Structure formats: C-alpha cells, structure tokens
Amino acid sequence: MKKVAVVGCGEYMDSGYGCPGDWRCLKAAAFSEGEFDEVSQVVAFLKCSCPGRSVPPNLNMAMRLSEIKPDVIHLSSCLVNAVPKCPYFTPEELAEHITNKTGIPVILRTHYYH
Numbered sequence: 001m002k003k004v005a006v007v008g009c010g011e012y013m014d015s016g017y018g019c020p021g022d023w024r025c026l027k028a029a030a031f032s033e034g035e036f037d038e039v040s041q042v043v044a045f046l047k048c049s050c051p052g053r054s055v056p057p058n059l060n061m062a063m064r065l066s067e068i069k070p071d072v073i074h075l076s077s078c079l080v081n082a083v084p085k086c087p088y089f090t091p092e093e094l095a096e097h098i099t100n101k102t103g104i105p106v107i108l109r110t111h112y113y114h
C-alpha cells in the first residue's frame with residue numbers, strides 16, 4: 001500500500017466549508033479514487049500557512065518524528081483549484097519546491113468530489 005502525505009491550503013481549511021481533511025481526501029485515498037492510483041495510507045496531513053514557507057520544513061519534521069517517509073505527496077484539490085488563486089505561488093511552483101526540499105514526488109490534486 002502506498003504511503004502518502006497531503007498538504008492542504010490553510011487559508012481554505014480555516015474557512016471551514018468543505019475543507020481539506022473533513023473526508024474528501026481521506027475517502028479518495030482509501031478507495032483509490034481521484035488522483036490516488038492505488039489504495040493509499042495517509043500518513044501525514046499538513047496545513048500550508050501563508051506565505052507557504054513552512055511547508056517543506058514541516059513535511060521534513062513530520063517525516064522525522066513519525067519515522068515514515070511517504071512515497072508521494074499530494075497537494076489537496078482545494079489548494080490546487082483555489083479561487084481566488086494563492087497569491088504566493090502556483091501549485092506547480094509549490095510542487096517543485098517541495099520535491100527539491102524533500103526528494104519526494106508531488107502530485108497535484110487529491111479528489112474530484114463536490
């Protein structure tokens with residue numbers, strides 16, 4: 001089973017409507033739906049905070065403390081599809097930055113539920 005970490009947009013999560021972490025990302029991972037190409041175990045779920053600087057160090061800290069290295073990291077659908085867009089970076093830029101800092105591939109989006 002693949003181990004995955006998910007990164008959600010903290011601005012969106014804190015607004016409290018259908019946010020990442022309620023069920024969508026978790027269901028998609030559990031049932032191999034959306035961008036999960038196999039049944040996946042979510043071993044970390046992190047919240048980005050503006051301006052996003054803390055994401056790579058927090059991922060590295062989560063890996064160190066949990067002693068689990070995810071096979072892939074997903075940027076949540078809410079983060080990738082956000083409207084208005086994140087003012088600090090594109091999802092592609094964040095994905096590249098995370099991969100450069102952690103050595104782990106990043107996939108854009110988690111699910112396609114409404």
Ligand code: SF4
Nearest residue numbers: 009010048050051086
């Ligand atoms: S930096 Fe962008 S993705 Fe991160 S919490 Fe702020 S708005 Fe969301």
